[in-house]
Amino acid sequence: MVETGDDGPDRADRIAAGADAAKSAWQATLEEAEALAERRRDEGREAVVVGAGDAGLATTDDGDVRLEFVVPGDDAETAERLVADHSLDRFDVYRRTVDGDVFIVVEYFEPDGPALLVAGAYELRNAGNAFGAAADDPGFYTRLQTLDRTPVAEFAHADRSKFVPEDVLPVEE
Template sequence: MPETGEGVNRGERLAANAGAEKEAWAATLEDMRALAAELEDDGWSTVTIQAGSTAPTGQSDDDDRFGLVYVIPGNKAEPFAEAVESNDFPEYEVYRAEQSGKVFIVTEFRDPESKTAILIAGVFELRNSLGCVRAATETETMYTHIQKLDGTHLGSFRHDDYEKFFPSVTAVENWADVDSEAMNSD
């Protein structure tokens, strides 16, 4: 649980956690590369992507789409699209770690028939996840959406186990509550 109260402001928390978060992000990227190397050693073709932004989104009045949205660089759009175009990716795995209310995540999509895997690394804040978690628990489904910075949708994946992405709904609720309290205190 994050520290709140008198004398602790968001800027101080960010500065105190910056080094640990940089290390966690570096470890996430290293893990993604190690997973890809292991697959390649076993004869798989891999596409690795470092997302420029990752956001958990909930349903809205305008859009029923929810899930984890990865915004990927334009130079990775073509390799991603080519892999998705010719493969189904029926299997997936989620590797995640938490640091100071942030989730450092690698989502691995696998097509065993073609021995092709896509690995995408990202980071997002638990405090922004409540809408996504509520939609996932209500539908007992989770989605991953991949798009470019300009909003071009490149692909979506459906997942039957939202708990791989959010193993503790309570943790998400706690972070959302802390954020709400911080916004309402003056």
């Protein structure tokens, strides 16, 4: 390690430590998604896991907030088929925050039917930016899309609190 005086580790070491924490958190997120899928399969249900190559919160032109997951081509086709063939109208969210990143698994499912589990991560600062730019009472959506922004599936959510840490959400009056 480079000596930097009494100020502690140098910037490169802090960045490396953060990268290691992010890699570990991402690996744990994927493992948890696979474990959830395996439980659904043990119940006799179809379960598909999609690992998003990128994710982020954005404000739409209408002033709503959307969590966008970029999914690879093969996974996009599988997810699109599952959404087209089933009403995945229920959802649950599993998340943790590590060093400014939110690691998340969203499970879209049909009771006693198939489940689509999407694993992703987004930067917490993007949540503040998105909600800061949103309308006074924004809707909240999740969207799966390919790298070229082709929509795969979109879901509306009445309760956004499961997706975003509470201290980021606007205070409701």
